[in-house]
Amino acid sequence: AQSVTQLGSHVSVSEGALVLLRCNYSSSVPPYLFWYVQYPNQGLQLLLKYTSAATLVKGINGFEAEFKKSETSFHLTKPSAHMSDAAEYFCAVSGYGQNFVFGPGTRLSVLP
Amino acid sequence: GAVVSQHPSWVICKSGTSVKIECRSLDFQATTMFWYRQFPKQSLMLMATSNEGSKATYEQGVEKDKFLINHASLTLSTLTVTSAHPEDSSFYICSARALAEVTDTQYFGPGTRLTVL
Numbered sequence: 001a002q003s004v005t006q007l008g009s010h011v012s013v014s015e016g017a018l019v020l021l022r023c024n025y026s027s028s029v030p031p032y033l034f035w036y037v038q039y040p041n042q043g044l045q046l047l048l049k050y051t052s053a054a055t056l057v058k059g060i061n062g063f064e065a066e067f068k069k070s071e072t073s074f075h076l077t078k079p080s081a082h083m084s085d086a087a088e089y090f091c092a093v094s095g096y097g098q099n100f101v102f103g104p105g106t107r108l109s110v111l112p
Numbered sequence: 113g114a115v116v117s118q119h120p121s122w123v124i125c126k127s128g129t130s131v132k133i134e135c136r137s138l139d140f141q142a143t144t145m146f147w148y149r150q151f152p153k154q155s156l157m158l159m160a161t162s163n164e165g166s167k168a169t170y171e172q173g174v175e176k177d178k179f180l181i182n183h184a185s186l187t188l189s190t191l192t193v194t195s196a197h198p199e200d201s202s203f204y205i206c207s208a209r210a211l212a213e214v215t216d217t218q219y220f221g222p223g224t225r226l227t228v229l
Binding site: 032034036041042043044045046049050054090095096098099100102103104105107 | 118133140141146154155156158161185203205215217218219220221222223225
């Protein structure tokens with residue numbers, strides 16, 4: 001069985017500050033890991049994904065995430081937050097054709 | 113690339129009527145399409161998985177007679193909410209997994225807001 005936890009349902013950062021959104025997973029098979037962003041009343045946009053290649057994955061909008069097998073983590077970071085980054089962020093795990101399991105989401109607020 | 117559209121984006125209907133939502137993969141062929149439901153400030157809940165030309169697989173607790181899914185082609189899946197009631201009001205999101213994709217990546221549509229009066 002697979003599961004995803006996201007520590008912190010709401011994270012606030014100041015504009016220009018580091019963004020760190022946490023994701024931990026459990027999986028009985030080598031996982032594929034994903035980060036998606038959702039703006040209000042919109043669908044999910046793929047930010048980045050880990051698919052067993054490089055452990056440090058770079059995505060769109062300056063985001064990146066590092067897969068750490070020993071810690072079963074896939075935390076999302078961005079060096080400098082922008083106001084437009086305010087949104088809901090979801091981490092998801094899958095593997096070998098299994099359905100996605102989504103985390104509960106983290107709402108990111110960016111303060112001026 | 114990998115664009116998924118949904119239509120309509122908003123729909124308001126009276127209780128007891130049926131509503132059809134379309135999900136299309138615009139620039140790729142999708143072996144599998146997924147239908148999710150999302151309540152306010154919550155994560156996505158998978159309702160069903162559909163493969164082109166076969167019956168959908170529903171998650172536990174989802175009424176297959178109420179939420180009819182048809183996946184007639186590699187680019188189109190439809191969700192019909194039959195005899196809708198106010199408790200069916202929600203945000204419905206579809207996603208598609210590409211035929212050529214080997215990494216399970218799902219591409220999501222923009223969602224459909226259903227309000228049942």
